[in-house]
Amino acid sequence: MKYVLEIENVSKFFYGLVAIDDLTIKVKPGQIYGIIGPNGAGKTTLFNCVTGIYRPEKGTIKYKGEDITGMSPHKIAQKGVLRTFQNIRLFKEMSVAENIMAGCHTKSQQKWYHSILHTPFYKKDENKYWKRVEELMEFFNLTKFAMTPTGDLSYGNQRKVEMARALAADPELLILDEPAAGLNENETIELTNIILKIKEMGLGIMMIEHDMDMVMKLTDYITVINFGKEISQGVPSFVQDDPRVVEAYIGSDDEEDEV
Ligand SMILES: Nc1ncnc2c1ncn2[C@@H]1O[C@H](COP(=O)(O)OP(=O)(O)O)[C@@H](O)[C@H]1O
Ligand SMILES: [Mg+2]
Structure with a gap:
C-alpha cells in the first residue's frame, strides 16, 4: 500500500x-x-x-x-480512520478507563444484544478489550487516573485520553x-x-x-x-x-x- x-x-x-x-x-x-x-x-x-x-x-x-x-x-x-477534536470531546462523567473502552467498541463486530444478554462472545471480547485499555493507560501514563472522571483531569491529560480512545480502535x-x-x-x-x-x-x-x-x-x-x-x-x-x-x-x- x-x-x-x-x-x-x-x-x-x-x-x-x-x-x-x-x-x-x-x-x-x-x-x-x-x-x-x-x-x-x-x-x-x-x-x-x-x-x-x-x-x-x-x-x-x-x-x-x-x-x-x-x-x-x-x-x-x-x-x-480515527480522530481527536480541536475542542476535546469526551464523556466527562465517565472514567478514563471507560472512555478508552468506548474506543475499543468503535471497531467491535458486536451487536447490541450481545451486551444485554452477556453472551460468551460478549465476555470474550470484553476481556480482550480491558487488556487493551490497560495497555493504553500504561502507554499514556494514565493508569493512576483509571477510575477518575475525565472531566476532573487537566487539559493535557484529557488530550491524552482522547488520543488513547482513538488508538483503542486500532x-x-x-x-x-x-x-x-x-x-x-x-x-x-x-x-x-x-x-x-x-x-x-x-x-x-x-x-x-x-x-x-x-x-x-x-x-x-x-x-x-x-x-x-x-x-x-x-x-x-x-x-x-x-x-x-x-x-x-x-x-x-x-x-x-x-x-
Ligand atoms: N458548518 C459550517 N457552516 C458554514 N461555514 C463553515 C462551517 N464550518 C466551517 N465553515 C467556514 O469554513 C471556513 C474554514 O473554517 P475551518 O475549517 O474551521 O478553518 P480552520 O480550521 O483552518 O481554522 C471558515 O470560513 C468557516 O467559517
Ligand atoms: Mg480548525
Whole structure:
C-alpha cells in the first residue's frame, strides 16, 4: 500500500462560499503529515471531509485505496480512520478507563444484544478489550487516573485520553486537530514524545497544529492552506522559508503565535 490516504481534487462549499478549494494530499503509512495555515483557512473542514462529517461537493477521498467519499462518520471510523477534536470531546462523567473502552467498541463486530444478554462472545471480547485499555493507560501514563472522571483531569491529560480512545480502535490513520492547543510547555513536550512513539507503530498520522516548534519537530511533510487553497507543500524546512507562506501569515491577524 503506497498511500493510506489520498485526497484528490477535493472542494467543499458552505452556502456557495468555498471553504476547501481543489486540494490534493497523499499520506503514506508511517508518515506524519502536517496541515498548517491561518485561522479560518479550512483545515478543520478538510478533516471533517475525511472523517465523513461533511461530504465534499467535488473530488474523491480514498482510504487504503477504497473510495470513502461521503460515507458516514461511523463507517469511516470502523474502517480505521480515527480522530481527536480541536475542542476535546469526551464523556466527562465517565472514567478514563471507560472512555478508552468506548474506543475499543468503535471497531467491535458486536451487536447490541450481545451486551444485554452477556453472551460468551460478549465476555470474550470484553476481556480482550480491558487488556487493551490497560495497555493504553500504561502507554499514556494514565493508569493512576483509571477510575477518575475525565472531566476532573487537566487539559493535557484529557488530550491524552482522547488520543488513547482513538488508538483503542486500532486506526491505520490517526487525525489530530490541534493536539497542543491549550497545553502548557511541559504537556506539549510530553505529547510530542507520545506522538513520535505512535508514529513508530507504523500508522499514518495527519495533524493540524499551530505550535510551529511541534510541527517542525514532528512532521515529515506539510501542506499549507489559505482560503481553502494550497499555497505551499514540502518538507518542513522548505515550507518554513517559503515566501508564500510567510506572506500568508503576515496577511492574517494571527502571525504572532503562529510562525
Ligand atoms: N458548518 C459550517 N457552516 C458554514 N461555514 C463553515 C462551517 N464550518 C466551517 N465553515 C467556514 O469554513 C471556513 C474554514 O473554517 P475551518 O475549517 O474551521 O478553518 P480552520 O480550521 O483552518 O481554522 C471558515 O470560513 C468557516 O467559517
Ligand atoms: Mg480548525
